[in-house]
Structure formats: C-alpha cells, structure tokens
Amino acid sequence: MDTFHVMKRILLQFRRDKRSVALMVVAPLLVLSLMWMVLDHDETNLELGAVDVPESMLEKLSSDTLVVETLSSSRAEEKLDEGTLDAVLYFENQETSLLLEGSDPNAAGAIQKELQSLRANQQISMNVEYYHGSEDLGLFDYVGPALIGFFVFFFVFIVGGVSFLRERTQGTLERLLATPIKRSEIVFGYLAGFGLFTILQSLVIASFSIYILGVFMDGSFFYVLIVTILLALAALSLGTLVSAFAENEFQMIQFIPLIIVPQVFFSGLFPIEGLGTWVQVIGQMMPLTYGAEAMRGIMLREASFAEIQLEVYILLGFTALFTTLNIFALKKHRRL
Amino acid sequence: MNSMVEMKGVVQRYGKVTVIDQVDLSIQKGEIFGLLGPSGAGKTTLVKLMAGILQPTEGTISLDGAALRHLAQMKNFGFMAQSDALYQELTAWENLDFFASIYSLSRKKRRKRIREVLEMVNLSSSKDQPVQTFSGGMKRRLSLAAALVHEPEMIILDEPTVGIDPVLRQSIWNELNDLKHKGVTIIVTTHVMDEAEKCDRLALLRKGKMIAMDTPEMLKEKVNVSSMEDVFLHYGGDTKWIPSM
Numbered sequence: 001m002d003t004f005h006v007m008k009r010i011l012l013q014f015r016r017d018k019r020s021v022a023l024m025v026v027a028p029l030l031v032l033s034l035m036w037m038v039l040d041h042d043e044t045n046l047e048l049g050a051v052d053v054p055e056s057m058l059e060k061l062s063s064d065t066l067v068v069e070t071l072s073s074s075r076a077e078e079k080l081d082e083g084t085l086d087a088v089l090y091f092e093n094q095e096t097s098l099l100l101e102g103s104d105p106n107a108a109g110a111i112q113k114e115l116q117s118l119r120a121n122q123q124i125s126m127n128v129e130y131y132h133g134s135e136d137l138g139l140f141d142y143v144g145p146a147l148i149g150f151f152v153f154f155f156v157f158i159v160g161g162v163s164f165l166r167e168r169t170q171g172t173l174e175r176l177l178a179t180p181i182k183r184s185e186i187v188f189g190y191l192a193g194f195g196l197f198t199i200l201q202s203l204v205i206a207s208f209s210i211y212i213l214g215v216f217m218d219g220s221f222f223y224v225l226i227v228t229i230l231l232a233l234a235a236l237s238l239g240t241l242v243s244a245f246a247e248n249e250f251q252m253i254q255f256i257p258l259i260i261v262p263q264v265f266f267s268g269l270f271p272i273e274g275l276g277t278w279v280q281v282i283g284q285m286m287p288l289t290y291g292a293e294a295m296r297g298i299m300l301r302e303a304s305f306a307e308i309q310l311e312v313y314i315l316l317g318f319t320a321l322f323t324t325l326n327i328f329a330l331k332k333h334r335r336l
Numbered sequence: 337m338n339s340m341v342e343m344k345g346v347v348q349r350y351g352k353v354t355v356i357d358q359v360d361l362s363i364q365k366g367e368i369f370g371l372l373g374p375s376g377a378g379k380t381t382l383v384k385l386m387a388g389i390l391q392p393t394e395g396t397i398s399l400d401g402a403a404l405r406h407l408a409q410m411k412n413f414g415f416m417a418q419s420d421a422l423y424q425e426l427t428a429w430e431n432l433d434f435f436a437s438i439y440s441l442s443r444k445k446r447r448k449r450i451r452e453v454l455e456m457v458n459l460s461s462s463k464d465q466p467v468q469t470f471s472g473g474m475k476r477r478l479s480l481a482a483a484l485v486h487e488p489e490m491i492i493l494d495e496p497t498v499g500i501d502p503v504l505r506q507s508i509w510n511e512l513n514d515l516k517h518k519g520v521t522i523i524v525t526t527h528v529m530d531e532a533e534k535c536d537r538l539a540l541l542r543k544g545k546m547i548a549m550d551t552p553e554m555l556k557e558k559v560n561v562s563s564m565e566d567v568f569l570h571y572g573g574d575t576k577w578i579p580s581m
Contacts, residue, residue, distance in 0.1 A: 013423060171419035178417075179415075336404070
C-alpha cells in the first residue's frame with residue numbers, strides 16, 4: 001500500500017525536476033545522435049550493379065544515393081574485384097540475391113537499408129551474401145542496440161542512485177523510517193515509480209534510435225521495450241544499492257568508472273570472444289552484458305522471445321538480487 | 337504507572353564510541369519532557385532510540401508499555417528530525433500529503449488534518465509553494481506540521497525551534513501546550529535554556545550520561561540557583577557528581 005504512495009511521490013518529484021527527466025531522456029538521444037553522426041555517415045554515391053534485373057524493379061531502385069548500372073554477370077564480378085561497385089543485385093528464377101562488396105561496413109549497411117524498402121513493398125525474399133569480409137553491418141547498426149541499452153542503464157543508474165542517496169542526505173529516509181512504512185515498501189516504491197517512468201524513457205529512446213536514426217532493426221519493437229525496461233530496473237536497483245556506500249553525490253559519481261565503464265567493455269562493443277575464460281566470467285557478472293546481448297538478438301537477428309528469454313530471466317534475477325540486498329542494507333538505518 | 341517511554345540501562349555505541357551511557361528514564365503520558373544538553377551530548381541519539389529508529393546496544397526501551405516489535409506501533413508516534421526532512425521539489429501540501437498517506441489516513445481526513453496543521457504553523461498561504469523556495473524557519477515549521485499531521489499520541493521534536501522567530505516560537509509552544517492538554521506526550525530536545533523552563537520535566541544530558549532529571553523548579557532549588565543556565569553550569573562543571581534521581 002505504502003509502495004503506491006512512495007511511487008506517487010517519486011512521479012510527482014519527476015514532474016518538478018525537469019532537469020533529471022531531461023537527463024534521462026534527452027541526454028541519451030543527444031549522445032546517440034552524435035555517435036550516429038560519427039559512425040553512420042551515408043555514402044553520397046552507392047554503386048549498385050544489376051544483373052538480369054527486370055526493368056520494373058530497376059525503376060523502383062533509383063534514388064538519390066543509389067547509382068544503378070546494368071551489366072553482365074562476369075563484368076559485375078570484375079568490378080567487385082576492382083572495388084568500383086558496392087554491391088550487385090541478381091535476379092534469377094524469380095529470386096533476387098544481393099552480393100555485397102562488404103569491405104566497407106557503412107556502405108554494406110547503407111545499401112541494405114536502401115533495398116529494405118524494396119523488399120518490404122514487393123514482399124520478395126532476398127538472399128544477402130558477401131563478396132568480401134563477414135556479415136558486418138554498419139558499425140552503428142552493430143553497436144546501436146548495445147548503446148541503447150547502455151544509455152538507459154547509465155542514466156537510470158545515476159538518477160536513481162542519486163535520488164535514493166538524497167533521501168538519506170536530506171534526512172527524509174530517516175524521517176520515513178520513523179513512520180510505520182516497511183523497508184521493502186520504500187524500495188518497491190522506488191522500483192514502481194522509476195519503473196513507470198522508464199517505460200516512457202525506453203519508448204522515447206528506442207523509437208528515436210530506430211525510427212529517426214534508423215538503427216538496423218529486424219525484430220519486435222515490443223521485445224526491445226521489454227529488454228530496455230528490464231535493464232533500467234536492474235540499473236535502478238543497482239544504483240540505489242550502491243548509493244548506500246556513498247556519502248554524497250560526488251561519491252556516487254565515483255561509481256561510474258568502477259561500475260559503469262567496465263560494463264561497456266563487456267557489452268559487446270568490443271569483441272571478447274577471443275579472450276580468456278576468466279575475462280568472460282567477469283562479463284557474465286554484469287547486467288549490461290545480458291541486456292546488450294538480448295538487444296542485439298532482437299534488433300539484428302530478429303530473435304524470438306524463446307531466444308532472449310535466458311537474458312530476460314537473468315536481468316530479472318539481477319533486479320531481484322539487488323532489490324533484496326537493498327532492503328537488507330536499509331536495516332543499517334532501522335532494524336524493523 | 338502510566339509511562340509512555342521507559343528506558344532501562346540503555347547504552348548506545350557506534351563502534352568503540354559510547355554515545356549513550358547507562359540511561360534510565362521514564363516519561364509520563366501527557367507531559368512535556370525536555371532533553372537539555374550541549375551539542376554532542378547525545379540528545380539526538382536518545383530521541384532516535386525513543387522513536388524506534390535506533391536499537392540500543394544494551395538495555396531495554398518500552399514504548400507505551402511494550403517493546404517495539406511491530407511497525408504498526410510506530411503509528412502512534414510523530415518525529416521531527418533535526419534536519420528538515422522534506423522533499424525539496426514538492427510543495428508544502430504535497431509533503432504533508434505524502435507523510436499523511438503513509439499513516440493511511442483517509443483522503444478526507446488527510447485534507448482536514450493538513451489544513452489544520454498548516455494553520456497551526458502559519459503556512460496556509462504558502463501551501464502550494466515548493467519547499468525549496470522556503471526560508472529556514474518555514475521549513476522548520478513544515479517539519480513540525482509533518483510530525484503532527486497524523487495526530488500521534490507521542491511526538492518527538494529534535495530542536496524544533498531553531499531558526500524560528502520569538503513570536504512564532506511562542507505560538508508553537510502554545511500549540512504544544514494545547515496538545516499536552518489533549519493528552520499528547522511531547523519530548524523536546526533543546527539547548528535553549530528558556531525553552532527548557534517550559535517543560536514539565538527535564539533531563540540534563542552531558543557526554544551521553546544523564547546528569548540530572550527533575551522539574552525545572554526542583555532542579556534550580558536543589559542546587560540553589562535562579563536560572564537553568566546556572567543549573568547546567570553546576571552539573572556540567574563537575575561530571576563526577578551523579579545526582580540521586
């Protein structure tokens with residue numbers, strides 16, 4: 001019952017503290033946009049070769065950035081070797097296949113995005129293959145899912161941790177503990193209040209990244225929301241827990257290099273597959289690792305719920321663990 | 337005996353530091369009980385023990401005849417901390433509404449009580465102002481209002497009148513006396529001597545030890561001085577002397 005009152009109060013405080021709201025919503029948008037500008041500059045001219053592609057389809061292909069050239073199969077291969085084509089589109093037996101030059105992940109990503117609309121309209125399947133290299137998408141497309149998760153995690157950690165800390169420094173925690181409120185009701189109130197807010201936050205950040213910045217997105221938007229909200233709750237419960245070990249806001253900031261930055265290294269922004277097992281074990285203790293993995297699964301590989309459920313349960317587990325520890329940590333302030 | 341707070345052999349230690357040392361006291365229902373002492377004497381720790389926020393390292397505390405075992409018991413107490421424990425972003429009304437709701441007052445009752453306590457501390461006109469725009473005295477008054485909003489049977493006030501002008505201080509004391517006549521037990525800490533005189537009974541605290549406890553008149557009479565200040569100097573000057581209580 002009191003959980004509800006605490007939640008209501010937190011939402012009311014959010015309404016007054018526009019700056020923190022802006023930090024949690026606008027700052028991630030700003031930073032994501034900046035990263036997008038750096039990592040996702042569109043090529044001005046994308047050279048696409050077309051082999052046996054019907055005229056009707058070619059018409060649909062022409063756009064500002066796409067330069068389409070009709071040529072023979074052997075000539076296309078030569079040009080791919082020279083590197084003067086970014087991709088070749090083949091049409092055989094009513095099937096299209098795209099052969100990407102592949103050495104420039106930005107170009108490969110851009111071409112796929114261009115052709116995505118065509119695919120959607122015509123409802124034809126397209127096999128995508130790479131002439132060179134691996135299935136690298138644009139760099140931003142690859143790091144985008146992890147970044148969305150990271151920014152949600154980071155800003156909720158900071159704002160949640162600091163507001164719980166302030167509850168202590170401004171004396172309201174002690175004041176609250178002099179009332180019949182249960183320790184768990186305070187902690188759950190925080191989860192609920194921030195939880196409701198992070199639904200909104202996740203919605204804004206995810207839709208901005210996907211629909212405005214155009215991060216590659218193949219999966220379910222709903223799953224993306226679920227994972228970001230779970231990440232936010234894990235961040236909140238972790239933030240409020242570690243705030244117990246900070247005396248003031250500045251000490252809370254000191255947790256960033258200790259708790260936040262290492263998580264970035266393990267969230268898949270940098271490849272860690274080749275590293276020793278003990279390094280990977282460290283990564284497995286971090287919530288962001290699972291959040292980022294699930295986000296990539298959904299957005300890049302169109303993962304179904306079954307494929308991300310392990311990560312979802314682990315994130316829930318983290319939240320449950322941190323919350324329990326927090327309720328326990330409050331015993332320091334009142335035994336009952 | 338009708339005691340509201342009963343402390344026996346209470347000791348409170350933080351690590352190796354003993355903050356409260358062997359305190360025995362009993363506070364009667366419906367009296368104004370003052371805790372007087374210099375800063376650092378342990379007044380705040382003592383009231384936190386009474387409020388059930390702290391658990392004593394040693395000794396027993398019973399509140400209204402029972403040891404504090406259930407949170408529901410805390411419903412009957414009100415606590416005004418030394419720092420203004422208020423949510424800065426929220427308005428005066430919203431702060432009170434939040435604290436009142438924790439005590440599960442009905443919406444109608446909440447509204448009525450909030451209006452009453454705001455009137456009492458003379459903040460009715462500022463009820464929709466965010467607390468961060470308040471002056472120190474206004475925050476103090478709002479804290480007091482928050483401690484009273486649920487009509488507790490016992491209120492604990494830690495330095496309630498710091499930063500409050502004499503006129504308002506007088507009116508707060510009038511309110512406290514009114515509450516007392518309604519049977520409310522009031523525990524006040526202070527280091528202001530003339531405030532101490534207004535209490536029914538006083539405990540003098542120094543370095544965690546209780547050095548005297550009686551009515552202000554008796555305290556003065558015992559050591560044959562005319563002001564509380566002298567009483568305090570008398571006891572404070574010689575801590576080895578433990579008066580019979």
